[in-house]
Amino acid sequence: MITLTIDGKSATVAKGTLVIEAARQVGVMVPHFCYHPKLTPDANCRMCLVEIEKMPRLQTSCSTQVAEGMVVKSASSPVVQGARKSVLDFILANHPLDCPVCDQGGRCDLQDFSHEYTATTSGFKELKRVFPKEYFSPLIETQMNRCVQ
Template sequence: MAEMVKLFVNGQEVEVESGKNLIDALKVVGIEIPHFCYHPALGADGNCRMCLVGIEDGRPPLVPACKTPAQEGMKVQLDAEHIKKIQRDVLEFELINHPVDCPVCDQAGECALQDYYMNYSLDDSRMRVEQVTKGKKIDFGSGVVHDQERCVLCGRCVRFTRQITHTGELGIVNRTDAARVSIFPGKPLNNRYALNIVDICPVGAMTSSDFRFKQRVWFLQKDPGICHGCSKGCSIYIDHHREKYKDDVIYRFRARTNLKVNGYFICDFGRLSYAAENE
């Protein structure tokens, strides 16, 4: 059994698992720390700075929650004004050149940027200069379509191809506001797990050509299931919807975390096998 420690969050005592980073440890007890770049399968990267939290009597007083393990007696500040300002500033930075095209974005309704803006910001843009434009509807291969203007450069997709598939098709090129995710010339995504990039993207920068513009996510009913694509039996979410006077239709399968079977991901063959269930 894991060792438990007691720490304080905004003055309230909570008991969490020792050694876990603050994002994962506090999530178990229902406390969310906003973040873009961190994913439990990819580890801490610390580049988005959205998860900065305050540590009372700590050195340094500001730390990224994704890289800070939970320790006995730690006093974590999440609602202090200087922490809220950091969150607002990071969101403002991410939205400077964002197209804010939520009404036509497939990620609308399950977008971290959208949710964090509503929960932590709601500020109007102060920018009075023309936005930087980037590539739209870029075919990365294997059914992945990229929108560079929506990208927050969290690097999850790049790390996925390097750490999980070990194929390394993606990279972040250029610097400052010219930085963008790209494939290498003549080398599109070419691995059996490429569509997981769509799942791990926290915003609408990576979309699936199979699901694009098929259904709004808030209409979908999400039920747990088991993939029948092979004998492994990966855990999945079945997203389906029944329109009035029509049959129930499955629109997509998504990976459901099961560390004993498939971890955080599923293969593309299994993901797309939903089509056979609709026949």
């Protein structure tokens, strides 16, 4: 078993546990879009960045395994909070901001994190990428504009 500290809370977890799972076990919720416990971690979205003492830069908690004595800062780190706000800014750069008409309205992690980190609009002023709807059958269509890119 490995003992570490996450946002001031002590955790004892099995060797090979990812930081994001260790955090969840002690009640620290690390925001993420691309992580799922049953899939191989890709660390693409970068929302799960955490600060780990003695590491030169922020690390993705969904792809970093715990180590003995590790000290992790997530919600308690202003550097991490700033990085997450910047990540959201990049994600929102190409995302439509028409939440009231979106099917996910009210049940959307992107919307929740945007409110949490006060990133309601992107600072980017370029034109957004727009994808046409694709209809595969009368019952199946894709709306790629709704995907987190």
